[in-house]
Amino acid sequence: MTLADGLCWIVAAALLIHGSANTAGADFARRAFESFGYPKWMLTTVGLAELTAAALLLYSPTRGIGVAIAGICLIGAVGTLARQRAWREMEYPAILLSLAALIGLDVGGIV
Structure with a gap:
């Protein structure tokens, strides 16, 4: 198992937990x-996107799509928390976003 594989498992596990909570409401x-002022349907939509990203991250040929979906979800989370000035709550999604970026660099062959 490579470092990128390990990072994928970490990010996928976090997305699975959070996506399950969102999807279950x-x-x-x-x-x-x-x-945050978001419509009710957005909770389920984001949850399904997180679950999809988690699944795609674990299979090497679909990892690029998974990391893209994860990145979109995490950028949304960080952006929302920044807009709300919820700085203490931003650490967790910001770290996950950084890990997703590292995975993306590996998928792209940059690292």
Whole structure:
């Protein structure tokens, strides 16, 4: 297993957990999306995107698509938290976004 494979498992596990909570409509997730002013359907849509990204990250031929979807979700999370000035809550998605970027560099053959 390479370092990139390990990073994929870490990011996929985080997306699986968070995507499952979003898709199931967990109370904390629903309250967060409502406080950000997002429509109700967005919680499920983001959750499904996160679950899809998690699955695609684990299979090498689809890793590029998975990291792109993960990146979009994580940029959205970081952007939303920055707009809300929720700096302490931004650490987790920012770290995941950094890991996704490293995976993207590996998929692109840059690293």
